[in-house]
Amino acid sequence: MNPLKTKLIKRIEEAGPVSVAEYMTLCLLDPTLGYYPTRDPLGSDGDFITAPEISQMFGEVLGLWCVQSWIDLGRPETVQLVELGPGRGIMMSDMLRAAKLDEGFAKAVNVTLIEASAALEAVQGRTLGGCGVPVSWAKDLSGVSSGPTIIIGNEFLDCLPIRQLICEDRFAGAAGWHERLVGINDDKELQFVKSPAPISDVLAQSLPSEAKNARNDDLMEINPSAAQLLDQIKTRFEDHPGRVLFIDYGPEVTEFGDTLQALNRHEKVGVFSDPGNTDLTARVDFQALAETAKAIGLETTQAVPQREFLSKLGIEMRAVALTRAKPDAKEKLTRQLRRLMAEDEMGVLFKAIAVQSPGLPVPLGLR
Numbered sequence: 001m002n003p004l005k006t007k008l009i010k011r012i013e014e015a016g017p018v019s020v021a022e023y024m025t026l027c028l029l030d031p032t033l034g035y036y037p038t039r040d041p042l043g044s045d046g047d048f049i050t051a052p053e054i055s056q057m058f059g060e061v062l063g064l065w066c067v068q069s070w071i072d073l074g075r076p077e078t079v080q081l082v083e084l085g086p087g088r089g090i091m092m093s094d095m096l097r098a099a100k101l102d103e104g105f106a107k108a109v110n111v112t113l114i115e116a117s118a119a120l121e122a123v124q125g126r127t128l129g130g131c132g133v134p135v136s137w138a139k140d141l142s143g144v145s146s147g148p149t150i151i152i153g154n155e156f157l158d159c160l161p162i163r164q165l166i167c168e169d170r171f172a173g174a175a176g177w178h179e180r181l182v183g184i185n186d187d188k189e190l191q192f193v194k195s196p197a198p199i200s201d202v203l204a205q206s207l208p209s210e211a212k213n214a215r216n217d218d219l220m221e222i223n224p225s226a227a228q229l230l231d232q233i234k235t236r237f238e239d240h241p242g243r244v245l246f247i248d249y250g251p252e253v254t255e256f257g258d259t260l261q262a263l264n265r266h267e268k269v270g271v272f273s274d275p276g277n278t279d280l281t282a283r284v285d286f287q288a289l290a291e292t293a294k295a296i297g298l299e300t301t302q303a304v305p306q307r308e309f310l311s312k313l314g315i316e317m318r319a320v321a322l323t324r325a326k327p328d329a330k331e332k333l334t335r336q337l338r339r340l341m342a343e344d345e346m347g348v349l350f351k352a353i354a355v356q357s358p359g360l361p362v363p364l365g366l367r
């Protein structure tokens, strides 16, 4: 039997059902049995593939975005460039290659990677070994040297643990919402259960604005870790200005429904099928993210489709330049561009949004 499943079932027998967030955290990050700490999940041999793994062009145009952000911050002598969840370090490597063409930026940049998995940290170290700028690792933002900051996270928010709440009566305040939990059935198999107790008043008051339109049985996902991250960002930006770019999959406006999904070798599988051995993610609610950021005094852009953002950063021109340099690669580059940009691939489902200190210009490629 799957050892993480055994551990979970024992815990549920002893202490009762766990939240979906606790389930996700254990499955993804348990230090000895969790998904990320025990493998390199990316690439065509892995379970899922991400934009920087598809094409070097993705990281390269983001490198230009970083240079422009550094200029928007007033060309500070030192800028902290932070990546959240850097995977294999490929995006950072591509970004730096392009961004270092600007000498001022190359001198100013100091990279910090925030990575929960020791296995992936080792891969990142290998990828970025010869990148020519200082690179270090931190557990979270509090471990990043102070100063003006640019933060980037691609497919980071989608693996933060979500909680799932079910509406029974939207007019009843906290009493009208019950949390969906992970429990066990008579055969000792994992299953979803509904908490008999309603959610707390504090939680009810912090629900996304769309909660007021919920109908009975609607399921709402909330992301307390994203809210916590925004709090840390806000505190950091009180001392020195900064800008954050998140790219992830999800709708522009809050939608109801269960979006927790497990992937194994690029195929969707049941979320309880093999805990710790499948990737678990949930789509990002960009409206709720922006509401939370604004409520604590940060500015945000709209969430724009990935294809609009990358096009404004000049990705098509980059493809033309690469093709000119390597005519043999034309077909491959066209295929890569299509995967990043097409409506039926990542172009529309994925969105980019920036969150920043008040008073900075609108970031390149966004609105």
Ligand code: SAH
Pocket: 036, 042, 050, 051, 052, 053, 084, 085, 086, 087, 088, 091, 114, 115, 116, 117, 120, 153, 154, 155, 156, 159, 160
């Ligand atoms: N950004 C990369 C990888 C995305 S996968 C890419 O686009 O290819 C998610 C990454 O976030 C992995 O590196 C994973 O180990 C890391 N991660 C997941 N939860 C984390 C957490 N709570 N803190 C820091 N890193 C985390």
